[in-house]
Amino acid sequence: MNPLRQQVRLARLPFGATCPLARAIENCAHAVKISKIEVVHTTSQPGNYPGDVAPEVAFLGRSNVGKSSLINSLVNRRKLARTSKAPGRTRAIHWYGLAGGGLRCLFVDLPGYGYARVPRQVREQEWARLIETYLRSDRPLALAIQLLDIRRDGPTDLDLQMIEWLRASGIPIVYVLTKADKLSRSRRAQATGRFARCLELAPEDPPIPYSAVSGEGKVQLWMRIDESIRLVA
Ligand SMILES: Nc1nc2c(ncn2[C@@H]2O[C@H](COP(=O)(O)OP(=O)(O)OP(=O)(O)O)[C@@H](O)[C@H]2O)c(=O)[nH]1
Ligand SMILES: [Mg+2]
Structure with missing residues:
Protein backbone atom coordinates (compact mmCIF):
# COMPACT_ATOMS: atom_id res chain seq x y z
CA MET A 1 0.00 0.00 0.00
CA ASN A 2 1.15 3.54 -0.73
CA PRO A 3 2.86 4.63 2.50
CA LEU A 4 0.94 7.90 2.62
CA ARG A 5 -2.40 6.11 2.32
CA GLN A 6 -1.29 3.81 5.11
CA GLN A 7 -0.50 6.82 7.31
CA VAL A 8 -3.87 8.34 6.46
CA ARG A 9 -5.56 5.12 7.50
CA LEU A 10 -3.73 5.04 10.79
CA ALA A 11 -4.33 8.73 11.30
CA ARG A 12 -8.01 8.60 10.51
CA LEU A 13 -9.05 6.52 13.46
CA PRO A 14 -8.14 8.71 16.41
CA PHE A 15 -7.95 12.14 14.79
CA GLY A 16 -9.99 12.12 11.59
CA ALA A 17 -13.04 13.76 13.06
CA THR A 18 -11.21 16.67 14.62
CA CYS A 19 -8.56 17.77 12.11
CA PRO A 20 -10.20 19.41 9.11
CA LEU A 21 -6.96 20.39 7.41
CA ALA A 22 -5.49 16.93 7.85
CA ARG A 23 -8.81 15.28 7.09
CA ALA A 24 -8.84 17.00 3.72
CA ILE A 25 -6.09 14.57 2.68
CA GLU A 26 -8.27 11.51 3.19
CA ASN A 27 -9.57 10.74 -0.24
CA CYS A 28 -6.60 11.63 -2.35
CA ALA A 29 -3.19 10.57 -1.18
CA HIS A 30 -1.38 13.56 -2.66
CA ALA A 31 -3.90 16.38 -2.46
CA VAL A 32 -4.55 18.39 0.65
CA LYS A 33 -7.74 20.17 -0.33
CA ILE A 34 -7.09 23.54 1.12
CA SER A 35 -9.71 25.81 -0.37
CA LYS A 36 -7.49 28.86 -0.70
CA ILE A 37 -3.75 29.46 -0.94
CA GLU A 38 -2.37 32.92 -1.51
CA VAL A 39 0.89 34.80 -1.31
CA VAL A 40 0.27 37.34 1.42
CA HIS A 41 3.48 39.30 1.89
CA THR A 42 7.22 39.27 1.25
CA THR A 43 9.83 41.37 2.99
CA SER A 44 13.53 41.71 3.49
CA GLN A 45 13.05 44.56 5.96
CA PRO A 46 13.02 43.60 9.64
CA GLY A 47 9.74 44.67 11.22
CA ASN A 48 7.83 44.94 7.94
CA TYR A 49 4.93 42.51 8.41
CA PRO A 50 1.61 41.84 6.71
CA GLY A 51 -1.53 43.56 7.97
CA ASP A 52 -3.18 40.16 7.65
CA VAL A 53 -3.14 38.49 11.08
CA ALA A 54 -3.83 34.77 11.59
CA PRO A 55 -2.00 32.00 13.51
CA GLU A 56 1.45 31.62 11.98
CA VAL A 57 3.55 28.54 11.37
CA ALA A 58 7.24 29.34 10.87
CA PHE A 59 9.68 27.11 8.99
CA LEU A 60 13.21 27.30 10.39
CA GLY A 61 16.44 25.57 9.54
CA ARG A 62 19.78 25.71 7.83
CA SER A 63 20.02 26.90 4.29
CA ASN A 64 19.16 24.12 1.84
CA VAL A 65 17.60 21.86 4.49
CA GLY A 66 14.30 21.88 2.57
CA LYS A 67 12.06 24.57 4.12
CA SER A 68 10.55 25.85 0.88
CA SER A 69 10.15 22.29 -0.45
CA LEU A 70 8.35 21.31 2.75
CA ILE A 71 5.88 24.16 2.34
CA ASN A 72 5.21 23.17 -1.28
CA SER A 73 4.78 19.54 -0.28
CA LEU A 74 2.34 20.35 2.54
CA VAL A 75 0.12 22.36 0.22
CA ASN A 76 0.64 20.17 -2.85
CA ARG A 77 1.99 22.98 -4.97
CA ARG A 78 5.19 22.65 -6.93
CA LYS A 79 6.17 26.28 -7.10
CA LEU A 80 4.43 28.24 -4.38
CA ALA A 81 7.72 28.71 -2.49
CA ARG A 82 10.85 28.95 -4.62
CA THR A 83 13.35 26.17 -4.07
CA SER A 84 16.87 25.64 -5.29
CA LYS A 85 19.69 23.12 -5.34
CA ALA A 86 22.03 25.97 -4.39
CA GLY A 102 -13.05 26.58 8.59
CA LEU A 103 -9.46 27.33 9.71
CA ARG A 104 -6.98 29.89 8.42
CA CYS A 105 -3.27 30.23 9.04
CA LEU A 106 -0.17 31.79 7.57
CA PHE A 107 2.90 29.74 6.66
CA VAL A 108 6.10 31.75 7.10
CA ASP A 109 9.09 30.74 4.97
CA LEU A 110 12.21 32.17 6.61
CA PRO A 111 15.69 32.52 5.11
CA GLY A 112 18.01 29.67 6.01
CA TYR A 113 20.87 30.21 8.40
CA GLY A 114 24.42 28.90 8.18
CA TYR A 115 25.16 29.28 4.51
CA ALA A 116 28.92 29.70 4.57
CA ARG A 117 29.37 31.29 1.15
CA VAL A 118 27.36 34.36 1.98
CA PRO A 119 29.71 36.99 3.42
CA ARG A 120 29.69 36.82 7.20
CA GLN A 121 28.53 40.39 7.53
CA VAL A 122 25.47 39.83 5.33
CA ARG A 123 24.73 36.56 7.09
CA GLU A 124 24.95 37.91 10.58
CA GLN A 125 23.60 41.39 10.16
CA GLU A 126 20.87 41.04 7.57
CA TRP A 127 19.47 37.52 7.64
CA ALA A 128 19.97 36.96 11.32
CA ARG A 129 18.35 40.28 12.11
CA LEU A 130 15.43 39.44 9.84
CA ILE A 131 14.82 36.09 11.54
CA GLU A 132 15.44 37.34 15.03
CA THR A 133 13.25 40.42 14.69
CA TYR A 134 10.45 38.20 13.39
CA LEU A 135 10.77 35.71 16.25
CA ARG A 136 10.81 38.51 18.82
CA SER A 137 7.84 40.27 17.24
CA ASP A 138 4.27 40.01 18.50
CA ARG A 139 3.11 37.97 15.51
CA PRO A 140 0.78 35.14 16.67
CA LEU A 141 3.30 32.32 16.22
CA ALA A 142 1.42 29.06 16.76
CA LEU A 143 4.24 26.69 15.89
CA ALA A 144 7.90 26.66 14.88
CA ILE A 145 8.76 23.84 12.51
CA GLN A 146 12.46 23.19 13.01
CA LEU A 147 13.93 21.33 10.05
CA LEU A 148 17.00 19.11 10.31
CA ASP A 149 18.59 17.08 7.53
CA ILE A 150 18.04 13.42 8.40
CA ARG A 151 21.40 12.47 6.86
CA ARG A 152 23.38 14.50 9.38
CA ASP A 153 24.75 13.00 12.56
CA GLY A 154 22.68 15.40 14.60
CA PRO A 155 21.79 19.07 14.92
CA THR A 156 24.59 21.53 14.16
CA ASP A 157 25.70 24.21 16.62
CA LEU A 158 23.57 26.76 14.80
CA ASP A 159 20.55 24.45 14.97
CA LEU A 160 21.11 24.01 18.69
CA GLN A 161 21.38 27.75 19.22
CA MET A 162 18.10 28.25 17.39
CA ILE A 163 16.41 25.43 19.29
CA GLU A 164 17.62 26.68 22.66
CA TRP A 165 16.31 30.10 21.85
CA LEU A 166 12.91 28.76 20.74
CA ARG A 167 12.65 26.59 23.82
CA ALA A 168 13.54 29.47 26.12
CA SER A 169 10.88 31.59 24.41
CA GLY A 170 8.23 28.94 25.06
CA ILE A 171 7.34 28.68 21.35
CA PRO A 172 5.87 25.25 20.52
CA ILE A 173 8.28 23.35 18.28
CA VAL A 174 7.96 20.34 16.04
CA TYR A 175 11.12 18.77 14.66
CA VAL A 176 11.05 17.57 11.06
CA LEU A 177 13.82 15.39 9.63
CA THR A 178 13.97 16.28 5.96
CA LYS A 179 14.98 14.29 2.87
CA ALA A 180 13.94 10.98 4.47
CA ASP A 181 13.74 9.38 1.01
CA LYS A 182 17.54 9.57 0.85
CA LEU A 183 17.93 6.93 3.57
CA SER A 184 16.79 3.32 3.72
CA ARG A 185 13.93 2.52 6.08
CA SER A 186 16.26 1.10 8.72
CA ARG A 187 18.72 4.02 8.56
CA ARG A 188 15.76 6.39 8.78
CA ALA A 189 14.62 4.74 12.00
CA GLN A 190 18.16 4.89 13.43
CA ALA A 191 18.47 8.56 12.52
CA THR A 192 15.10 9.37 14.09
CA GLY A 193 16.22 7.77 17.35
CA ARG A 194 19.55 9.57 17.22
CA PHE A 195 17.96 13.00 16.74
CA ALA A 196 15.40 12.29 19.45
CA ARG A 197 18.24 11.50 21.88
CA CYS A 198 20.37 14.50 20.88
CA LEU A 199 17.40 16.81 21.34
CA GLU A 200 16.23 15.01 24.50
CA LEU A 201 12.71 14.64 23.13
CA ALA A 202 9.98 12.85 25.02
CA PRO A 203 9.01 9.46 23.53
CA GLU A 204 5.49 10.75 22.82
CA ASP A 205 6.88 13.67 20.86
CA PRO A 206 9.38 12.18 18.37
CA PRO A 207 10.83 14.03 15.37
CA ILE A 208 8.91 13.47 12.14
CA PRO A 209 10.87 11.98 9.22
CA TYR A 210 9.62 13.75 6.09
CA SER A 211 10.07 13.38 2.37
CA ALA A 212 8.93 16.14 0.06
CA VAL A 213 9.35 13.56 -2.72
CA SER A 214 7.08 10.79 -1.41
CA GLY A 215 4.93 12.74 1.05
CA GLU A 216 6.07 10.58 3.98
CA GLY A 217 5.32 12.39 7.24
CA LYS A 218 2.72 14.68 5.75
CA VAL A 219 -0.24 13.45 7.75
CA GLN A 220 1.59 13.52 11.09
CA LEU A 221 2.87 17.00 10.43
CA TRP A 222 -0.52 18.32 9.34
CA MET A 223 -1.99 17.00 12.56
CA ARG A 224 0.56 18.88 14.63
CA ILE A 225 -0.03 22.04 12.61
CA ASP A 226 -3.78 21.71 12.89
CA GLU A 227 -3.61 21.18 16.64
CA SER A 228 -1.33 24.20 17.18
CA ILE A 229 -3.38 26.54 15.02
CA ARG A 230 -6.49 25.70 16.99
CA LEU A 231 -4.82 26.62 20.26
CA VAL A 232 -4.00 30.10 18.98
CA ALA A 233 -7.05 30.75 16.73
N1 LIG B 1 15.36 14.06 -2.19
C1 LIG B 1 14.85 15.12 -1.55
N2 LIG B 1 15.29 16.37 -1.83
C2 LIG B 1 14.75 17.41 -1.16
C3 LIG B 1 13.75 17.24 -0.18
N3 LIG B 1 13.44 18.45 0.32
C4 LIG B 1 14.20 19.34 -0.34
N4 LIG B 1 14.99 18.73 -1.23
C5 LIG B 1 15.98 19.37 -2.13
O1 LIG B 1 16.88 20.15 -1.35
C6 LIG B 1 17.25 21.34 -2.03
C7 LIG B 1 16.97 22.55 -1.15
O2 LIG B 1 15.57 22.66 -0.94
P1 LIG B 1 14.88 24.06 -0.55
O3 LIG B 1 13.47 23.73 -0.25
O4 LIG B 1 15.14 25.11 -1.58
O5 LIG B 1 15.68 24.41 0.80
P2 LIG B 1 15.54 25.69 1.73
O6 LIG B 1 15.72 25.22 3.13
O7 LIG B 1 14.29 26.43 1.42
O8 LIG B 1 16.82 26.53 1.31
P3 LIG B 1 17.11 28.11 1.50
O9 LIG B 1 15.95 28.86 0.92
O10 LIG B 1 18.38 28.29 0.75
O11 LIG B 1 17.29 28.35 2.95
C8 LIG B 1 16.45 21.33 -3.35
O12 LIG B 1 17.29 20.81 -4.37
C9 LIG B 1 15.31 20.38 -3.07
O13 LIG B 1 14.81 19.74 -4.23
C10 LIG B 1 13.29 15.90 0.10
O14 LIG B 1 12.43 15.63 0.96
N5 LIG B 1 13.89 14.88 -0.61
MG1 LIG C 1 13.95 28.36 0.82
Whole structure:
Protein backbone atom coordinates (compact mmCIF):
# COMPACT_ATOMS: atom_id res chain seq x y z
CA MET A 1 0.00 0.00 0.00
CA ASN A 2 1.15 3.54 -0.73
CA PRO A 3 2.86 4.63 2.50
CA LEU A 4 0.94 7.90 2.62
CA ARG A 5 -2.40 6.11 2.32
CA GLN A 6 -1.29 3.81 5.11
CA GLN A 7 -0.50 6.82 7.31
CA VAL A 8 -3.87 8.34 6.46
CA ARG A 9 -5.56 5.12 7.50
CA LEU A 10 -3.73 5.04 10.79
CA ALA A 11 -4.33 8.73 11.30
CA ARG A 12 -8.01 8.60 10.51
CA LEU A 13 -9.05 6.52 13.46
CA PRO A 14 -8.14 8.71 16.41
CA PHE A 15 -7.95 12.14 14.79
CA GLY A 16 -9.99 12.12 11.59
CA ALA A 17 -13.04 13.76 13.06
CA THR A 18 -11.21 16.67 14.62
CA CYS A 19 -8.56 17.77 12.11
CA PRO A 20 -10.20 19.41 9.11
CA LEU A 21 -6.96 20.39 7.41
CA ALA A 22 -5.49 16.93 7.85
CA ARG A 23 -8.81 15.28 7.09
CA ALA A 24 -8.84 17.00 3.72
CA ILE A 25 -6.09 14.57 2.68
CA GLU A 26 -8.27 11.51 3.19
CA ASN A 27 -9.57 10.74 -0.24
CA CYS A 28 -6.60 11.63 -2.35
CA ALA A 29 -3.19 10.57 -1.18
CA HIS A 30 -1.38 13.56 -2.66
CA ALA A 31 -3.90 16.38 -2.46
CA VAL A 32 -4.55 18.39 0.65
CA LYS A 33 -7.74 20.17 -0.33
CA ILE A 34 -7.09 23.54 1.12
CA SER A 35 -9.71 25.81 -0.37
CA LYS A 36 -7.49 28.86 -0.70
CA ILE A 37 -3.75 29.46 -0.94
CA GLU A 38 -2.37 32.92 -1.51
CA VAL A 39 0.89 34.80 -1.31
CA VAL A 40 0.27 37.34 1.42
CA HIS A 41 3.48 39.30 1.89
CA THR A 42 7.22 39.27 1.25
CA THR A 43 9.83 41.37 2.99
CA SER A 44 13.53 41.71 3.49
CA GLN A 45 13.05 44.56 5.96
CA PRO A 46 13.02 43.60 9.64
CA GLY A 47 9.74 44.67 11.22
CA ASN A 48 7.83 44.94 7.94
CA TYR A 49 4.93 42.51 8.41
CA PRO A 50 1.61 41.84 6.71
CA GLY A 51 -1.53 43.56 7.97
CA ASP A 52 -3.18 40.16 7.65
CA VAL A 53 -3.14 38.49 11.08
CA ALA A 54 -3.83 34.77 11.59
CA PRO A 55 -2.00 32.00 13.51
CA GLU A 56 1.45 31.62 11.98
CA VAL A 57 3.55 28.54 11.37
CA ALA A 58 7.24 29.34 10.87
CA PHE A 59 9.68 27.11 8.99
CA LEU A 60 13.21 27.30 10.39
CA GLY A 61 16.44 25.57 9.54
CA ARG A 62 19.78 25.71 7.83
CA SER A 63 20.02 26.90 4.29
CA ASN A 64 19.16 24.12 1.84
CA VAL A 65 17.60 21.86 4.49
CA GLY A 66 14.30 21.88 2.57
CA LYS A 67 12.06 24.57 4.12
CA SER A 68 10.55 25.85 0.88
CA SER A 69 10.15 22.29 -0.45
CA LEU A 70 8.35 21.31 2.75
CA ILE A 71 5.88 24.16 2.34
CA ASN A 72 5.21 23.17 -1.28
CA SER A 73 4.78 19.54 -0.28
CA LEU A 74 2.34 20.35 2.54
CA VAL A 75 0.12 22.36 0.22
CA ASN A 76 0.64 20.17 -2.85
CA ARG A 77 1.99 22.98 -4.97
CA ARG A 78 5.19 22.65 -6.93
CA LYS A 79 6.17 26.28 -7.10
CA LEU A 80 4.43 28.24 -4.38
CA ALA A 81 7.72 28.71 -2.49
CA ARG A 82 10.85 28.95 -4.62
CA THR A 83 13.35 26.17 -4.07
CA SER A 84 16.87 25.64 -5.29
CA LYS A 85 19.69 23.12 -5.34
CA ALA A 86 22.03 25.97 -4.39
CA PRO A 87 21.79 27.08 -0.76
CA GLY A 88 20.67 30.63 0.02
CA ARG A 89 17.60 30.68 -2.22
CA THR A 90 15.18 32.25 0.25
CA ARG A 91 16.57 35.63 1.28
CA ALA A 92 13.39 37.29 2.43
CA ILE A 93 10.49 36.29 4.66
CA HIS A 94 7.50 35.04 2.68
CA TRP A 95 3.99 34.70 4.14
CA TYR A 96 1.50 32.31 2.51
CA GLY A 97 -2.14 32.33 3.56
CA LEU A 98 -4.00 29.01 3.73
CA ALA A 99 -7.65 28.39 4.42
CA GLY A 100 -9.59 25.15 4.64
CA GLY A 101 -12.08 23.35 6.84
CA GLY A 102 -13.05 26.58 8.59
CA LEU A 103 -9.46 27.33 9.71
CA ARG A 104 -6.98 29.89 8.42
CA CYS A 105 -3.27 30.23 9.04
CA LEU A 106 -0.17 31.79 7.57
CA PHE A 107 2.90 29.74 6.66
CA VAL A 108 6.10 31.75 7.10
CA ASP A 109 9.09 30.74 4.97
CA LEU A 110 12.21 32.17 6.61
CA PRO A 111 15.69 32.52 5.11
CA GLY A 112 18.01 29.67 6.01
CA TYR A 113 20.87 30.21 8.40
CA GLY A 114 24.42 28.90 8.18
CA TYR A 115 25.16 29.28 4.51
CA ALA A 116 28.92 29.70 4.57
CA ARG A 117 29.37 31.29 1.15
CA VAL A 118 27.36 34.36 1.98
CA PRO A 119 29.71 36.99 3.42
CA ARG A 120 29.69 36.82 7.20
CA GLN A 121 28.53 40.39 7.53
CA VAL A 122 25.47 39.83 5.33
CA ARG A 123 24.73 36.56 7.09
CA GLU A 124 24.95 37.91 10.58
CA GLN A 125 23.60 41.39 10.16
CA GLU A 126 20.87 41.04 7.57
CA TRP A 127 19.47 37.52 7.64
CA ALA A 128 19.97 36.96 11.32
CA ARG A 129 18.35 40.28 12.11
CA LEU A 130 15.43 39.44 9.84
CA ILE A 131 14.82 36.09 11.54
CA GLU A 132 15.44 37.34 15.03
CA THR A 133 13.25 40.42 14.69
CA TYR A 134 10.45 38.20 13.39
CA LEU A 135 10.77 35.71 16.25
CA ARG A 136 10.81 38.51 18.82
CA SER A 137 7.84 40.27 17.24
CA ASP A 138 4.27 40.01 18.50
CA ARG A 139 3.11 37.97 15.51
CA PRO A 140 0.78 35.14 16.67
CA LEU A 141 3.30 32.32 16.22
CA ALA A 142 1.42 29.06 16.76
CA LEU A 143 4.24 26.69 15.89
CA ALA A 144 7.90 26.66 14.88
CA ILE A 145 8.76 23.84 12.51
CA GLN A 146 12.46 23.19 13.01
CA LEU A 147 13.93 21.33 10.05
CA LEU A 148 17.00 19.11 10.31
CA ASP A 149 18.59 17.08 7.53
CA ILE A 150 18.04 13.42 8.40
CA ARG A 151 21.40 12.47 6.86
CA ARG A 152 23.38 14.50 9.38
CA ASP A 153 24.75 13.00 12.56
CA GLY A 154 22.68 15.40 14.60
CA PRO A 155 21.79 19.07 14.92
CA THR A 156 24.59 21.53 14.16
CA ASP A 157 25.70 24.21 16.62
CA LEU A 158 23.57 26.76 14.80
CA ASP A 159 20.55 24.45 14.97
CA LEU A 160 21.11 24.01 18.69
CA GLN A 161 21.38 27.75 19.22
CA MET A 162 18.10 28.25 17.39
CA ILE A 163 16.41 25.43 19.29
CA GLU A 164 17.62 26.68 22.66
CA TRP A 165 16.31 30.10 21.85
CA LEU A 166 12.91 28.76 20.74
CA ARG A 167 12.65 26.59 23.82
CA ALA A 168 13.54 29.47 26.12
CA SER A 169 10.88 31.59 24.41
CA GLY A 170 8.23 28.94 25.06
CA ILE A 171 7.34 28.68 21.35
CA PRO A 172 5.87 25.25 20.52
CA ILE A 173 8.28 23.35 18.28
CA VAL A 174 7.96 20.34 16.04
CA TYR A 175 11.12 18.77 14.66
CA VAL A 176 11.05 17.57 11.06
CA LEU A 177 13.82 15.39 9.63
CA THR A 178 13.97 16.28 5.96
CA LYS A 179 14.98 14.29 2.87
CA ALA A 180 13.94 10.98 4.47
CA ASP A 181 13.74 9.38 1.01
CA LYS A 182 17.54 9.57 0.85
CA LEU A 183 17.93 6.93 3.57
CA SER A 184 16.79 3.32 3.72
CA ARG A 185 13.93 2.52 6.08
CA SER A 186 16.26 1.10 8.72
CA ARG A 187 18.72 4.02 8.56
CA ARG A 188 15.76 6.39 8.78
CA ALA A 189 14.62 4.74 12.00
CA GLN A 190 18.16 4.89 13.43
CA ALA A 191 18.47 8.56 12.52
CA THR A 192 15.10 9.37 14.09
CA GLY A 193 16.22 7.77 17.35
CA ARG A 194 19.55 9.57 17.22
CA PHE A 195 17.96 13.00 16.74
CA ALA A 196 15.40 12.29 19.45
CA ARG A 197 18.24 11.50 21.88
CA CYS A 198 20.37 14.50 20.88
CA LEU A 199 17.40 16.81 21.34
CA GLU A 200 16.23 15.01 24.50
CA LEU A 201 12.71 14.64 23.13
CA ALA A 202 9.98 12.85 25.02
CA PRO A 203 9.01 9.46 23.53
CA GLU A 204 5.49 10.75 22.82
CA ASP A 205 6.88 13.67 20.86
CA PRO A 206 9.38 12.18 18.37
CA PRO A 207 10.83 14.03 15.37
CA ILE A 208 8.91 13.47 12.14
CA PRO A 209 10.87 11.98 9.22
CA TYR A 210 9.62 13.75 6.09
CA SER A 211 10.07 13.38 2.37
CA ALA A 212 8.93 16.14 0.06
CA VAL A 213 9.35 13.56 -2.72
CA SER A 214 7.08 10.79 -1.41
CA GLY A 215 4.93 12.74 1.05
CA GLU A 216 6.07 10.58 3.98
CA GLY A 217 5.32 12.39 7.24
CA LYS A 218 2.72 14.68 5.75
CA VAL A 219 -0.24 13.45 7.75
CA GLN A 220 1.59 13.52 11.09
CA LEU A 221 2.87 17.00 10.43
CA TRP A 222 -0.52 18.32 9.34
CA MET A 223 -1.99 17.00 12.56
CA ARG A 224 0.56 18.88 14.63
CA ILE A 225 -0.03 22.04 12.61
CA ASP A 226 -3.78 21.71 12.89
CA GLU A 227 -3.61 21.18 16.64
CA SER A 228 -1.33 24.20 17.18
CA ILE A 229 -3.38 26.54 15.02
CA ARG A 230 -6.49 25.70 16.99
CA LEU A 231 -4.82 26.62 20.26
CA VAL A 232 -4.00 30.10 18.98
CA ALA A 233 -7.05 30.75 16.73
N1 LIG B 1 15.36 14.06 -2.19
C1 LIG B 1 14.85 15.12 -1.55
N2 LIG B 1 15.29 16.37 -1.83
C2 LIG B 1 14.75 17.41 -1.16
C3 LIG B 1 13.75 17.24 -0.18
N3 LIG B 1 13.44 18.45 0.32
C4 LIG B 1 14.20 19.34 -0.34
N4 LIG B 1 14.99 18.73 -1.23
C5 LIG B 1 15.98 19.37 -2.13
O1 LIG B 1 16.88 20.15 -1.35
C6 LIG B 1 17.25 21.34 -2.03
C7 LIG B 1 16.97 22.55 -1.15
O2 LIG B 1 15.57 22.66 -0.94
P1 LIG B 1 14.88 24.06 -0.55
O3 LIG B 1 13.47 23.73 -0.25
O4 LIG B 1 15.14 25.11 -1.58
O5 LIG B 1 15.68 24.41 0.80
P2 LIG B 1 15.54 25.69 1.73
O6 LIG B 1 15.72 25.22 3.13
O7 LIG B 1 14.29 26.43 1.42
O8 LIG B 1 16.82 26.53 1.31
P3 LIG B 1 17.11 28.11 1.50
O9 LIG B 1 15.95 28.86 0.92
O10 LIG B 1 18.38 28.29 0.75
O11 LIG B 1 17.29 28.35 2.95
C8 LIG B 1 16.45 21.33 -3.35
O12 LIG B 1 17.29 20.81 -4.37
C9 LIG B 1 15.31 20.38 -3.07
O13 LIG B 1 14.81 19.74 -4.23
C10 LIG B 1 13.29 15.90 0.10
O14 LIG B 1 12.43 15.63 0.96
N5 LIG B 1 13.89 14.88 -0.61
MG1 LIG C 1 13.95 28.36 0.82
